[in-house]
Amino acid sequence: xxxxxxxxxxxxxxxxxxxxxxxxxxxxxxxxxxxxxxxxxxxxxxxxxxxxxxxxxxxxxxxxxxxxxxxxxxxxxxxxxxxxxxxxxxxxxxxxxxxxxxxxxxxxxxx
Amino acid sequence: xxxxxxxxxxxxxxxxxxxxxxxxxxxxxxxxxxxxxxxxxxxxxxxxxxxxxxxxxxxxxxxxxxxxxxxxxxxxxxxxxxxxxxxxxxxxxxxxxxxxxxxxxxxxxxxxxxx
Numbered sequence: 434x435x436x437x438x439x440x441x442x443x444x445x446x447x448x449x450x451x452x453x454x455x456x457x458x459x460x461x462x463x464x465x466x467x468x469x470x471x472x473x474x475x476x477x478x479x480x481x482x483x484x485x486x487x488x489x490x491x492x493x494x495x496x497x498x499x500x501x502x503x504x505x506x507x508x509x510x511x512x513x514x515x516x517x518x519x520x521x522x523x524x525x526x527x528x529x530x531x532x533x534x535x536x537x538x539x540x541x542x543x544x
Numbered sequence: 545x546x547x548x549x550x551x552x553x554x555x556x557x558x559x560x561x562x563x564x565x566x567x568x569x570x571x572x573x574x575x576x577x578x579x580x581x582x583x584x585x586x587x588x589x590x591x592x593x594x595x596x597x598x599x600x601x602x603x604x605x606x607x608x609x610x611x612x613x614x615x616x617x618x619x620x621x622x623x624x625x626x627x628x629x630x631x632x633x634x635x636x637x638x639x640x641x642x643x644x645x646x647x648x649x650x651x652x653x654x655x656x657x658x659x
Contacts, residue, residue: 437587476653533590536586
């Protein structure tokens, strides 16, 4: 079983749609959680951290369910520029450098 | 602007040669840097943790004699792929952070192609 699992997609949605990505992690001792965005052939960039209480940043909302070992990312009012691969990332300790990456979910927003 | 610089961004080499990739933190000191590898359509995989002034810590399955890591200063870590083979062709990315509680910054990555 992979340590961090994501549906690779692709998710093809029209502009303005709401889309949700899910991710599960296997290690219950995981401490920190993140969503990264990776554009084709580029380095990943931090989109947002995920907190136990859930958090929102503009059109993006992240949720964490520790009991189910489940993380989600909701994107509202999708833009063409949101097209990318979204990586679910878990850290086993407070040392945020040692990260476990999911395979990523590809999103294509169509006009 | 970029806070972690990685060089070169792209390299093509012949099988059997060695390739050195540099990772620099531009405006902060990084006692720890990390090296990842990403094959097409796969997730980033941590290869090793580079510790300034000491030996790198390698993840299981990563050959330390194949992937030499040197972290000689607080702003520079190098990864040398020794005797590269076509199966080493991949996207190599470094990352660094000021401290464990600060965001992680990634380099722009190095796309290695071994012919």
